[in-house]
Amino acid sequence: MVELQRLIPQVREQHALDLVVVDAENCGADAESMELAAVDALLAAGADVITGGNHAFDGEEVEAVLSHPRVVRPLNVAPGVPGRGTLTVQANGEQVRVVVLADGLALDFSPPWAHMTEEPYAAFAALPAGPATTIVEMHALSVTAKQGLAYALDGSVAAVLGTHTHEPTLPLHLLPGGTALVTDVGMTGPGDGPQGMRADRVAEQVRNPPSAEQREPPGPAEGKIVLAAVLLEIDGGLTRAISRL
Numbered sequence: 105m106v107e108l109q110r111l112i113p114q115v116r117e118q119h120a121l122d123l124v125v126v127d128a129e130n131c132g133a134d135a136e137s138m139e140l141a142a143v144d145a146l147l148a149a150g151a152d153v154i155t156g157g158n159h160a161f162d163g164e165e166v167e168a169v170l171s172h173p174r175v176v177r178p179l180n181v182a183p184g185v186p187g188r189g190t191l192t193v194q195a196n197g198e199q200v201r202v203v204v205l206a207d208g209l210a211l212d213f214s215p216p217w218a219h220m221t222e223e224p225y226a227a228f229a230a231l232p233a234g235p236a237t238t239i240v241e242m243h244a245l246s247v248t249a250k251q252g253l254a255y256a257l258d259g260s261v262a263a264v265l266g267t268h269t270h271e272p273t274l275p276l277h278l279l280p281g282g283t284a285l286v287t288d289v290g291m292t293g294p295g296d297g298p299q300g301m302r303a304d305r306v307a308e309q310v311r312n313p314p315s316a317e318q319r320e321p322p323g324p325a326e327g328k329i330v331l332a333a334v335l336l337e338i339d340g341g342l343t344r345a346i347s348r349l
């Protein structure tokens with residue numbers, strides 16, 4: 105968190121960024137849930153929109169986090185679930201809509217009340233018309249679901265950015281219609297443990313699996329912080345270039 109708070113203003117200035125979107129679903133002290141103080145700290149550091157996936161529905165502060173006006177959680181859950189699945193903000197004088205979608209495999213890690221109730225594409229297609237520029241985060245375990253969604257939306261959104269696996273994928277695609285695709289942006293956090301978590305505790309849970317009730321979050325790993333992010337150059341609602349920071 106502290107590293108990212110330091111980095112956001114630097115990166116913002118260095119690349120003259122108009123919009124910074126941060127998936128902060130593991131920003132809590134347990135490295136799994138989201139906490140309000142961390143969300144506010146990221147916004148104060150210069151993030152414009154905070155997103156979350158399956159872990160947006162976890163933690164003691166879940167209600168406060170989901171009701172935060174700058175937090176976006178997966179859209180394709182039941183209508184009564186708190187929070188919002190889209191958010192439109194101003195960036196360099198233009199409106200940009202951020203939409204978060206998730207696949208069922210990712211949302212299976214959420215509490216039962218926040219499992220997937222609608223296919224991601226159908227949920228997106230049911231949205232009212234938005235501004236010219238839309239960025240989609242696809243929080244999914246399935247690589248093919250992320251790729252398929254990007255091709256299905258090619259030409260109608262600026263980007264489909266995959267998240268959830270924490271492992272940044274190598275190819276950065278610019279599809280024929282002008283939609284950028286990366287199947288996983290990757291994680292910003294400690295690089296010395298699986299998913300940024302304590303390796304000894306994760307290994308112990310693999311050797312001796314606890315019941316769902318007994319399981320406790322392994323907590324964050326130590327070690328060097330890695331930054332995973334992509335930079336989009338968007339013009340007229342479509343992407344001209346995608347690169348890694």
Ligand SMILES: [Fe+2]
Nearest residue numbers: 157158159268
């Ligand atoms: Fe996730």
